[in-house]
Amino acid sequence: MRVIEIASLDTPELAPFAQLTEAQLRNRLEPELGVFIAESPKVIDRALAAGCQPLSFLMEQGKLAGPAGALAERCGDVPVYTGPRELLARLTGYTLTRGVLCAMRRPALPTPQALCADARRVAVLENIVDSTNIGAIFRSAAALQIDAVLLTPSCCDPLCRRAVRVSMGTVFQVPWTRLGQQASDWPGPGLALLRGMGFSTVALALREDAVAIDDARLCAEPRLAILLGTEGDGLSGETIADCDWTARIPMAHGVDSLNVAAASAVAFWQLRARTI
Secondary structure (H helix, E strand, O other), rough: OOOEEEEOOOOOOHHHHHOOOOHHHHOOHHHHEEEEEEOOOOOOOOOHOOOOOEEEEEEEEHHHOEEEEEHHOOOOOEEEEOOOOOHHHHHHHOOOOOHEEEEEEEOOOOOOHHOOOOOOEEEEEEEOOOOHHHOHHHHHHHOOOOOEEEEOOOOOOOOOOOHHHHHOHHHHHOOEEOOOHHHHHHHHHHHHHHHHHHOOEEEEEEOOOOOEEHHHHHHHOOOOEEOOOOOOEEHHHHHHOOOOEEEEEEOOOOOOOOHHHHHHHHHHHHHOOOOO
């Protein structure tokens, strides 16, 4: 490891860990040179396994000889900035999860066509802005056989620090990309793209005319895109109207709905692709 003891919190090389906002990390200098932060050995290990490029580590001194240090050793000459826990908390504004952060280069996103070439089940997230929900949805997607996640342009960044942490690093295991870059790319153009790739679309919505989530016809669809909407309002009326199906999760005891992350887990399990 190339261990560097922190002498000053103003060291420019520490900026990714302290001085840059999430937006600045995404777009630093040029979008293709953007940075994201992974925290905890398990999450960093999953990012490395997915081929993400490490730029630098921030590590508590006491972690140099543990699993975090072993990860850094795998990365050769990548600098490891270190200091006491209290000093690093002053730098970042929070106590490091498992004592380590890693700044990594943001990977280039594939096109939806390349991502979905062999997919049978994809999740489409419309305007979901809570990073905790994004992370939880990715974790469910990884566990419950979703082949890819597609995000509309207004969705939260899956590589923001909190989303990565809540997902337990599964954002690096489930392929994902965006359905366009501008708000105007959704819903019309995005849904047309899904249809062009051969997907039937199902909107999860609380409508009386919706079929039950366990409708056998839905489960039998060869290629299915499962659409989940923003917190509170759910999917837009325009999106629902343009989908092939509308489905709802039956509720009991007067409960009107589930949190979008919880609903995603139910839908992913029920609508998973069965063996042909």
